[in-house]
Amino acid sequence: MNIKTFIDQLAVELEIDKPESLSPDTSFREMDDWSSMHALILIAFVDAEYNVTLTGDDLRRATTVQDLYDIVSAKIAV
Amino acid sequence: MSIFTTYHVAVRGISAAVPQQQVSNRDYEWISPSEREMLIKTTGIELRRVAAPDVATSDMGLAAAEALLVAADWDKESIDVLIWVSQSPDYHLPATAIILQNRLQLPKSCMAFDLNLGCSGYVYGLSVMTSLLQSGQLKRGILIVGDKSTSGLSYRDKSTYPLFGDCCTATLLEFSPDAPPIYFNMQSDGSGKDAIIIPDGGIRNPLSDITFVEAEYAEGIVRHRKNLWLDGMAVFNFALREVVPNANALMSYIGTTINDYDYFVFHQANKLMNESIRKKLKLPVEKVPYTLADYGNTSSASIPLTIVARLREAVQTQSVRMVCAAFGVGLSWGSVALQTDAIVCPPIVEI
Numbered sequence: 443m444n445i446k447t448f449i450d451q452l453a454v455e456l457e458i459d460k461p462e463s464l465s466p467d468t469s470f471r472e473m474d475d476w477s478s479m480h481a482l483i484l485i486a487f488v489d490a491e492y493n494v495t496l497t498g499d500d501l502r503r504a505t506t507v508q509d510l511y512d513i514v515s516a517k518i519a520v
Numbered sequence: 521m522s523i524f525t526t527y528h529v530a531v532r533g534i535s536a537a538v539p540q541q542q543v544s545n546r547d548y549e550w551i552s553p554s555e556r557e558m559l560i561k562t563t564g565i566e567l568r569r570v571a572a573p574d575v576a577t578s579d580m581g582l583a584a585a586e587a588l589l590v591a592a593d594w595d596k597e598s599i600d601v602l603i604w605v606s607q608s609p610d611y612h613l614p615a616t617a618i619i620l621q622n623r624l625q626l627p628k629s630c631m632a633f634d635l636n637l638g639c640s641g642y643v644y645g646l647s648v649m650t651s652l653l654q655s656g657q658l659k660r661g662i663l664i665v666g667d668k669s670t671s672g673l674s675y676r677d678k679s680t681y682p683l684f685g686d687c688c689t690a691t692l693l694e695f696s697p698d699a700p701p702i703y704f705n706m707q708s709d710g711s712g713k714d715a716i717i718i719p720d721g722g723i724r725n726p727l728s729d730i731t732f733v734e735a736e737y738a739e740g741i742v743r744h745r746k747n748l749w750l751d752g753m754a755v756f757n758f759a760l761r762e763v764v765p766n767a768n769a770l771m772s773y774i775g776t777t778i779n780d781y782d783y784f785v786f787h788q789a790n791k792l793m794n795e796s797i798r799k800k801l802k803l804p805v806e807k808v809p810y811t812l813a814d815y816g817n818t819s820s821a822s823i824p825l826t827i828v829a830r831l832r833e834a835v836q837t838q839s840v841r842m843v844c845a846a847f848g849v850g851l852s853w854g855s856v857a858l859q860t861d862a863i864v865c866p867p868i869v870e871i
Contacts, residue, residue: 475554478679478740479562482756486796489760498753 443492443518448511455487456480466508488514522706522854523773526650530699532692533864534835535588536666536821536828537580538685539571540870545682550675551740559682564791568685568816570670575871577608578616580688581664582623583871588690589624589662591866596625600658602632603649605641605665605820606688607849608672609634620664631658638716639787639848641665641820642689643856647704649693656695663691666821669748672718674734676742680750683790685816689824692864703857705770707762712851715754720745759793759847763855764800767845770855778803780841781857783831787846788812788822797845820846825868832865 445466453461458473470476485496494517504510544567545560560566571580581604589596602624604617617632626632637644645663653661666688673681720731731745743749763786771777778784784803786794788811798808809830811822818825823844827835834840839861847853 475558477555477558478752479555479558481753482562482790482792485753485756486760486792490796490799495757495761497757498751501753 443515445508445511448514449507451487451491452507455483464507466506466511468507469505470507470510471505484510492518494518523704523769525701525703526647526654527701528656528695528697528699529650529653529702530694530696531858531860531863532694533588533592534689534691534824534827535584535591535866535869536687536689536825537584537587537869537871538569538687538815538825539575539580541570541572543568543570548682550681551678555678559678562790562792563683564810564812565683565816566813568670568682569687571668571686575668576610577606577666577668577686577688578604578610578620578623580668580686580871581620581666581690583869584666584688585620585624585662585664585690587866587869588692588864592692592864594660594692597627599626599630599660599662601649601652601661602626602630603635603645603661603663604632605635605637605645605663606667607636607638607819608668617664637852638667638819638850639789639817639822640846640850640852640854642823643704643844643846643854644706644852645820646691646693646702646856646858647706647854650702653693653695656697659695661693663693665689665691665824667819669817669819672746672748674743674747677747678740679752680748683817685818687815687818687821687825689821689828691824700859703770703774704854705766705773706854707766707852709851712754712758715751715758715851716849717749718746719749755848756793758851759789760796762853763797763845763847766853767801767843767855770843770857774857776857781843782807782834782840783842784808785823785826785831785842785844787848788815788817788826789848790817819848822846828865828868832867835860835863836865837862
C-alpha cells in the first residue's frame with residue numbers, strides 16, 4: 443500500500459470528477475458535496491480493500507487524505 | 521452460544537401489508553438535490569410507504585393476518601399461539617398480541633405475547649415460535665412482525681427520515697412431523713444500545729419538559745428526545761463486522777455452504793451495507809433479493825416483505841432453501857436457515 447494507490451482508489455470509490463485534484467493535503471470533508479454518505483462509502487471501501495475498520499472517531503480525527511492514509515496504514519500494521 | 525435447531529415445524533404462509541401512501545426521497549427537500557441523489561444512490565432507497573397518523577402498526581398486521589388466514593383457509597379456532605414482534609406497539613400496555621387475539625377473533629385458548637425487537641425481530645420471532653411448536657403440544661401459530669417506524673422520525677434529521685418505511689407481516693407456522701429442521705444462530709450486544717435509540721418515553725427517561733425540545737445535533741440533524749436517533753457509522757461498522765461471521769457459523773454448524781441455498785434474504789438496511797455483506801459472503805446477485813428501492817428499511821418486516829415482494833412465485837410453487845439474516849437495534853442480530861415448500865403467499869395488501 444502506498445499513498446498514490448490509496449488516492450487513486452479513493453477517487454474511484456468516491457467518484458471524484460477531477461481525480462488529479464485529490465492530493466495528500468486535500469481536506470476531504472471540504473470537497474464539493476461531501477456528505478455522511480461519502481463517509482459510509484469510505485468505511486465500506488477500506489473494509490473491503492484493506493480489511494480495516496474505520497470508526498466514526500477515526501474519521502473525526504482525520505482532516506486530510508494523508509491523515510486517512512496514516513490511520514489505515516497504522517491499523518494494517520497492527 | 522445460541523446456535524440451535526428446531527424440528528417438526530413447517531412454514532405454511534407469509535403475507536405483508538403496507539400503507540397505500542408512497543413517499544419519494546426525490547421530494548425530500550430538507551437536503552439539497554445533489555445530496556438527495558447521493559442518498560438514493562448509496563442507500564438504494566427511493567420510495568417508502570408511510571402510514572397515516574391514525575393507522576397503527578397492528579392495523580397493518582391485522583390486514584396481513586386476515587389475508588393470509590383466508591388464503592391458507594385456516595380455521596381461526598385452530599390457532600394456539602400468536603406472537604407479535606414490534607417496537608411500535610399500540611400501547612405501553614397491554615401487549616398488542618392480546619389486542620390482536622381479539623381483533624382477529626382467535627379463541628381465548630390461544631396464548632399471545634409480544635417480543636420487543638426491531639430489525640432482528642423476524643428471525644427472533646421464528647426462533648421462539650418454532651421452539652414453542654416443535655414438541656407438537658401446540659399445533660398452529662401466527663407470527664405478526666413489523667413496525668410503523670416513520671412515527672418516531674424527525675423530518676429534519678437526514679440520518680433517519682429518508683431511510684424508513686412502514687410495513688407489517690404475518691407468517692403461519694405449524695407442527696408437522698415431516699418438516700425439515702430449521703437452524704438458528706442468534707446474538708446480542710447491549711453495549712451498542714445507543715447506536716439506535718429513542719431516548720425518552722420509557723422508565724429510564726420518562727417524558728419530561730426537555731423531551732420535545734429540538735436541537736441541532738449535527739449538520740442536517742435536528743431532533744428531539746422522542747425521535748429515533750441513529751449513529752449511522754456505528755451501525756454500519758457493526759453490520760460489516762458481525763453479519764458475515766454469524767451466517768458463516770450457521771452454515772458451518774449445519775454443514776452447508778452458500779451453494780446449498782437458493783436465496784439469501786437479508787434485513788433491508790441500505791444498499792451499500794447489504795452489498796458489502798453480499799460481496800463478503802461471495803453471493804451472486806441473483807440469490808440476494810432487494811426491496812430497498814420500493815419500500816426502504818422496514819425494520820423487522822423487511823425479510824418477510826422481501827420474500828412476498830420478490831420471491832412470491834418461487835415460494836408458492838416450489839421448495840425453496842434460504843438463509844435469512846437480520847441485524848440492528850439492540851444491538852441484536854441472527855440468522856436462520858430454513859426450507860419452505862409451496863407455501864401460501866398472497867399479494868402484498870395495501871391499506
